[in-house]
Amino acid sequence: KNEVEQSPQNLTAQEGEFITINCSYSVGISALHWLQQHPGGGIVSLFMLSSGKKKHGRLIATINIQEKHSSLHITASHPRDSAVYICAISANTGNQFYFGTGTSLTVIP
């Protein structure tokens, strides 16, 4: 049983396209995190949110607590956005983090 489900697993887009990555979870959370992992392996935290919407540059993250769902959007996608995007949740009981399996995004010039 996966506490966090992401879709799609793989995504290929043309440069400039609008991209959406979805994340659903099944437990109560204190926060949801979107992470970016580049081919070299380094992980960067993009967003941490517990309600509503956050925007940073071309990236937008939304969360619907009632529906236990979050989306990561990338506007005007660029090849440098190519990476694995990982959804993670911090459960509101205990200290556990649960991770999605990631969405591998490739943006073609």
Added chain:
Amino acid sequence: GAGVSQSPSNKVTEKGKDVELRCDPISGHTALYWYRQSLGQGLEFLIYFQGNSAPDKSGLPSDRFSAERTGGSVSTLTIQRTQQEDSAVYLCASSKRPGLAGGRGETQYFGPGTRLLVL
């Protein structure tokens, strides 16, 4: 340094040997996390330290795994009697403090990881 550092960056060992992996969190960060990412798999939570509190070891896969955090700063993850299935990238992250009501609601800053290969 400005970020989380980990050492060694790569480690090759023989099955049955013990290994120690080190993490230097960002100065002033009270929370420290260890994760594992096996080849082709997602991230897996291992252990969490917060200040001087007892660590949350609920993610450790077996009693061969242990971790310490000395002086609230540097942490060492030790794997005893390594097995081939321990081969993975071991990632450390730190954050300033836990979120409200004990939740883990703070941005985490990840180290570059240690790639462990057990032959």
